[in-house]
Structures are given as C-alpha cells and as structure tokens.
Amino acid sequence: MAAPADRIAAAWRMLADLGVTITDLRDDLRARHPMPTVGEYLPVVAAAAGPGARRTYGNYWTRMGVLWGDRRLDEVTATDIEALRHQAAESAVSRRNSRHGRHAGEHVIAAARAFYNRAIADALIDSGASPAHQVAKPRRLPNTRRALTADELAQINEAARAGGNDVVLDALLLRLHTETACRRGGALGLRLADLDVRNGQVHLTEKGGTQRWQPITVDLARHLSALARARGAALPTDKLLRYRGGRPLTSRRYDHLWKRLGEQLPWVAMLGVSTHWLRHTTLTWVERHFGYGIARAYAGHTDSTGPATTTYIKGQTHEVAAALSAMTGQPHPLA
Structure with missing residues (x-):
C-alpha cells in the first residue's frame, strides 16, 4: 500500500x-549489506547450477571471474558483457561445425544471464538492473543438420567397420544411435541395469533428466550385453559402453570416431556430420512413415510446447517398437 x-x-x-x-x-x-563481488558470488552460482549448466557455462564464468572478480555485481555493465561476447567469438576454436564463433558469443550472454538470474533470485539486484539482460543475444542461424540418405548412412557404417582401433565398439555405437535416435549423453549414461535383452529395450536418461524405455532390436541388445560383460561390466550399476581395457566410454570416443570418418569420407568432414545427424535421420524416417505422434515419442520429447493436440497424440511403446521393426526389418517382442 x-x-x-x-x-x-x-x-x-x-x-x-x-x-x-x-x-x-x-x-x-x-555498508550494512555489502554487495558481493563477481569473484565472491561465482562459487554460489556454480554450486546452485546443474551439471549441464556447469559444463556449458563453466569456462565463461571462469573468464568473468578473471576479468571482473574484484568488481561488485552492480559494477559490471552491459558494455563489459558485450565486449566479452566479441572476445569469445574472436578466440573461439575452429571446429567442423564451427560458425565463426557465433555459438561462443551466444554462450557468453547465456552464461552471464544465468549468473545474474541467480543474483536476482537471491534479491541482490533488481531484475531491471541486470546488465546481462540488456545485451541482445545473436539471432540463431538455421540449423544445417539434416537426415542422411540411405546411401550416406551405408557409407558411414561401412567406413566405421573398415578401420579404427575398436571396430566392434564403433559399429555398435552407430547402430545404437541409429536405432534409438538417442543423444550422446543418453548412450554414455547407460548401465548394465538399463539393458533389457529379453524385451529388446534400453532405459535412457537424457537432457533435462527425462527417462524412457526405448525399444532396440534384440540382436543389438545381445551384442551390447556381450560387449559389456566381455569388457568387465558385472554390477547393475556398471557402465554398458566400455573401451577394450574396461574403462567406461567417454565423449572423446565420439570425437575420435567422427574425425576418423571425416578423413575416410571427405563429405562427412565438409558437412560437419556428427552423431546428432543420426538422430535427425531416424526421426525423419519415423515421422514420414508413422506420423508426428510416433516420431515425438521415439525422440523422447516430453515438453508441453506446441499445439494442444500434442497432449492427445502420444505414441505408445508398442508403436515405437513397430516403427523400429519396420525400419530395421527385424521383428520386435513389444511390437
């Protein structure tokens, strides 16, 4: 009042x-309630962030601490953040899917906004006083990923089996992602307990903590079980995908695999093909042959955005299994 x-x-x-x-x-x-400095507040932000945010924004938060560590939160300006965005874009490492530092610039602003969102939530500054929210994020360019053709997919699988230091692992990785359309994090998180050989399915935990049982062919399930046990997986909590020496697989295997495939198939390197292209390929095929609702379930999408109709067209496990069976030409016990 x-x-x-x-x-x-x-x-x-x-x-x-x-x-x-x-x-x-x-x-x-x-004087009575001193504003913390960026350096003092960064550990608070990092502790409250999830593992995904720390992995994505951690390097940028560290850079903020180096540049502005002794400055109070209300002493950082929008111009400071804009300058850091340009620095990150100019110094970004050039990769196969690089966009001239554009993504690095986006991540700087996203990291700064996440930092100041925490400060707003802790009532340290007003929402209108956040310098990070006064800097516009670069408009995201259209995604260049697309579904692979049948011939392109065949070339990739043939090349994977034709070289490398672990042909069996690479072939199973490509097949797992093609059959499930899962993300890298979902595959790397698989444990022995997440594999159901009898019913041909794996329990995936993916982005945002979403979980689902995803049908795979029984043949693939058997090969995954054999590889895991031959390489030391014994306890239910042991990782499913493992190197020859028994160590659990890391994301570096994917980097090594696509670098090798790019050397064997120049068009792979030229287009910047990655594991996520397999997800595009499978989901495009499922949508074309079985419709949007089944493709949405196949992808594991649970968000509520989009038309209200999506609430009523959820695909069921047996429908996903039927799509997998049609795609692979192998019968499935859940179809």
Whole structure:
C-alpha cells in the first residue's frame, strides 16, 4: 500500500533538515549489506547450477571471474558483457561445425544471464538492473543438420567397420544411435541395469533428466550385453559402453570416431556430420512413415510446447517398437 503524498513530502523535509541525501542512505545501506563481488558470488552460482549448466557455462564464468572478480555485481555493465561476447567469438576454436564463433558469443550472454538470474533470485539486484539482460543475444542461424540418405548412412557404417582401433565398439555405437535416435549423453549414461535383452529395450536418461524405455532390436541388445560383460561390466550399476581395457566410454570416443570418418569420407568432414545427424535421420524416417505422434515419442520429447493436440497424440511403446521393426526389418517382442 503506497504511502500518502503528504507523508512522503514530510520525510523529504526531515531528510533535508538533517542534511541527509539519498546518496548517503544508499551508501549506508551498502555498508550494512555489502554487495558481493563477481569473484565472491561465482562459487554460489556454480554450486546452485546443474551439471549441464556447469559444463556449458563453466569456462565463461571462469573468464568473468578473471576479468571482473574484484568488481561488485552492480559494477559490471552491459558494455563489459558485450565486449566479452566479441572476445569469445574472436578466440573461439575452429571446429567442423564451427560458425565463426557465433555459438561462443551466444554462450557468453547465456552464461552471464544465468549468473545474474541467480543474483536476482537471491534479491541482490533488481531484475531491471541486470546488465546481462540488456545485451541482445545473436539471432540463431538455421540449423544445417539434416537426415542422411540411405546411401550416406551405408557409407558411414561401412567406413566405421573398415578401420579404427575398436571396430566392434564403433559399429555398435552407430547402430545404437541409429536405432534409438538417442543423444550422446543418453548412450554414455547407460548401465548394465538399463539393458533389457529379453524385451529388446534400453532405459535412457537424457537432457533435462527425462527417462524412457526405448525399444532396440534384440540382436543389438545381445551384442551390447556381450560387449559389456566381455569388457568387465558385472554390477547393475556398471557402465554398458566400455573401451577394450574396461574403462567406461567417454565423449572423446565420439570425437575420435567422427574425425576418423571425416578423413575416410571427405563429405562427412565438409558437412560437419556428427552423431546428432543420426538422430535427425531416424526421426525423419519415423515421422514420414508413422506420423508426428510416433516420431515425438521415439525422440523422447516430453515438453508441453506446441499445439494442444500434442497432449492427445502420444505414441505408445508398442508403436515405437513397430516403427523400429519396420525400419530395421527385424521383428520386435513389444511390437
């Protein structure tokens, strides 16, 4: 409830009689409740962030700490963040799917916004005072990924089996991603307990903590089980995908695999083909042959965005299994 105008006027007169200014009050408030510096507050932000956010934004938060560590949160300006965005874009490492540092620039602003969102939530600054939210994010360019043709997919699988230091592992990796359309994180997180050989399915945990049982061919399930046990997986919590020496697989295997495939197939390197292209390929095929609802279930999408109709057209496990069976030409016990 707002104070009456006469009481506000009386308060101003009292401050004037005492010789106190608004600046004096603000300085006193800061002395009683000092604003933390960027360096002091960064550990708080990192501790509250999930593993995905720490992995994506960690390097940029570290850079913010180096540049502005001794500055209070309210002393960083939008110009500072804009300058850091340009620095990150100019120094970005060139990769196969590089877009001249555009993604690095986007990540700088996203990291700064995540940092200041925490400060707003902790009531350290007002929402309108966040410098990160005063910098516009670059418009995202159209995605260049597409579904692979049958011939392109065949070339990739043939090349994977024609070289490398672990042909069996590479072939199974490509087949797993093609059959399930899962992301790299979902495959790397698979444990022995997540494999159901009898019913031909794997339990995937993916982006945002979403979980689902995804049908795979029984043949692939048997090969995955054989590889895991031959390479030391024994306990239910042991990782399913493993190197020859028994160590659990890491994301570096994917980098090594696509680098090798790019050397064997120049068009793979030229287009920047990656594991996510397999997801595009499978989901495109399922959508074309079985419709949007089944493709949505196949992808593991659970978000509520889009038309309200999506609430009523959820694909069921047996329908996903039927799509897999049609795609692979192998019968499935759940279809």
